[in-house]
Amino acid sequence: MQITFLGNGDSLGTPRVYCDCAVCSEARTTGANRRLRCSVWIELEGEKPLLLDCGPDWRGQMERIGIRAVDQALITHAHFDHIGGLTEWADACRWREVTADLYAPMEVLEEISQRFPWVSSRLQLKSNDEGMNYGDWRIDPWKVNHGKNGFSYAYRFEHVLDGRTWAYCSDSIQLTEEQKAPLYGVNLLVLGTSFAEEPYPMETRSVYDLKEGIRLAEEVRAENVLFTHLSHDIDVRRDYGLPAHMRLAQAGMKITV
Known part of the structure; x- marks a missing residue:
């Protein structure tokens, strides 16, 4: 299974339009810190590629990797930075006169339907609360704390033959012991960490910072770790x-599990 990072930024991306900090200024010039919203592209021999989250940068991300059609996607939660591209994707399907499959837990699908009622005419909304198969891989979602922003879902991928595992947990904070359980011993953990060390009160926060992410990754004994959902605080x-x-994820980075 090959994973390509399409975006590694937080909800506003980097640079932030309003901001002239050193990181945003660098992102506008040399561009090392330029970040689109979080999304990954998953490829598996013999299967159609699988998009994971479809934010407002979807069109640019597809152009960057030269993809003209998306047939299926997973969604973690219904915040705009993770679903803002669904209308463009659905419209692309309309022009191609095809339908595509959109997988997410039922409560996420219901929220998507409320926000974008017409996309279901081209995107078939399919609940994956009980998990789903993707080739020889099993994909299981589980609900995680998203702080002041409510909840999100994370995904655990496990190869049914040899037990390889990886997990994608982009938007979470203060996970309970039960919510941490699927992360233990994974070969790869992709974890959202917005700040290097976030200075704001815990009740106002929604995503781990880098220091907390390191501690969590060490606690669950993940073999390899990539930090994503990076804000303009990360240089x-x-x-x-x-x-x-452990590494910071970068757009265009390709990982094989």
């Missing part, structure tokens, strides 16, 4: 002293 030119098996 890729800095050395954050990450352990050797």
Whole structure:
């Protein structure tokens, strides 16, 4: 299974339109810190590729990797930075006179239907509360705390033959022990961490910071870790002293599990 990072930014991306901080200024010039909203492209031999989240940067992300058609996607939750591209995707399906499959837990699908009622004419909304199969991989969602923003879902991928595992948990904070359980021992953990060290009160926050993410990854003993959902607080030119098996995700990065 090959995973391509299409975007690794938080809800506003980097640069933020209103901001002239050093990171946003660098993103506008040399562009090392330029970040689109979080999304990944999953490819598996013998299967149609699978998009994971479809934010407002969807069109640009598809152009960047040269993809003209998306046949199926997973959604983590119904916040705009994760579903803002659904209307464009559905419209692309309309022009192609096809339908595509959109998988998410039922409560996420219901919220999508309320926000974008017409997309179901081209995107077949399919509940995956009980999990789903993708080739020789099993994909299971589970609900996680998203702080002041309510809830999100994470996904665990497990190869049914050899037990390889990886998890995608882009929007979470203060996971309970039950919510941490699917992360234990995964070969790869993709975890959202917006700030290096977030200074705001916990009741106002919605995503782990980098220091907390490192501690969580160490606690669950993930073999390899990629941090995504990065805000303009993260400067890729800095050395954050990450352990050797942990890295910041970058757009275009390809990982094989």
